[in-house]
Amino acid sequence: MRDKKVLITGMGVMGLLTCYFLKYYVGVDHVDVVEPNRNRRELAQKFGAKNIYDSEEQIIETYSYGFECSATNSGFRTLQKALNNNGVICILSDGNKVELTLIADFYRKELQIIGSSDGYDYQKHADWFFRKIEQTPFIEEIFQHDINYTALVQCFEELGQGIINPLKVYISYE
Template identity: 40%
Template sequence: MEPKTPGYLVRELPPLGIHDVHVRTLAGAISIGAELPQWLEQDMTETSYNYPLETGYESYGKVLAVGEAVQTVKPGDRVVSFYGHQDQAVVPESKVIPVPAHVSPREALLLILSCDAAKGVRKLTLTPDARVLVSGMGTIGLLTVHYLRHYVNVRQIDIIEPLASRAELARQLGAHIVTPDSDTYDAAIECSGRQAAFAELQSAVRPHGAICVLSDGNLESLTLTPAFHAKELQIIASSDGWSYHMHADWLFSNDRHATLPALFEQETSFSELANCFAALMASTDLPIKVFVDYEQTS
């Protein structure tokens, strides 16, 4: 397969081991911020590209079979896993998360990035009266606002977001659209991947405050400004200690999944996935996320 030319590969599944789960994919997602830079060879975290380049990491499916040592799922169960754009997969039991029947595929597919956002928020150890500023209302930014509101119960969540449609989604989650003042916030969370926003966060956080970086550095280099040193700020990255299984117990209970924003602004089918990638690579008007229906034939 040539670089920047999406297509399909046919491969045999590995045999089912005693700790493995055989999953048929029902739905998946295209992560715009993570996958498109790879396809366009613009990901700043990659030093080289090896083809064929496989992408995707958010998969929702039905369990077809399990190894004899598997205990957490059974055939017929719905699960989320991490194998990407495949119509079937054999994965270790440790990499499947059961999904309750009342949770829709779209809601289930947000589990992975929601957990990644939660890890960073939890490491900030915020209290409800903290003033928090979040930059970038893409998927990670919106899920960060959701977790701040529904887990930490932060009352003052302000955002930086130039696109009105995305800012409106954040407002629906309880955030405020602002032009931040200097030294106003106890903490900030960088989700934009843009240096200009990162610099604004450093200006807005009070002396000795903290900035959590959740953007993965694949779009622009993020650098420290003089304000960072003058105010003796702290940089925090996403952390371990909060697993996807633990997050699923929280996210899929008490109707918290029902409060998630409508992040899937476009839909395609598995049979049209290559064409969808090609169209996205040529577009300047990108959706937040793309839902991939594996049961739809066209």
């Protein structure tokens, strides 16, 4: 997989960490991303993305592998269009609110879909991740809002009303 091109849709926390993992653990040289949100595109560059697109229309490459991290049907469709014949899509997105739909490209290209599972050695990954995190301070940028636990109710109200929209909230219990 190291010499193959990979496309990730969605640069939320799952997409950013997928990009980071592919670049710095697996050693994939060519990881591109699709993310409509400008702030998230800027983070994607720090996390190792080579080419960063804000829409599928900009994509000029084709890919062997795709990771669906956007939790949107448009992101899933983008992967089906951008993958080579016999390409593989891994669905990592969290909290899908819409059904992901297979399009004609899926069948024509004979694509495969795999999902994430608990088959991975999480302890091995955690050991690696916590060794690397000290060398990569930009990972902390995922936490875009800091609160004390006493402000949890207010934080959820602001999230629900769209007043704040951070990738992750850091909650201090001190």
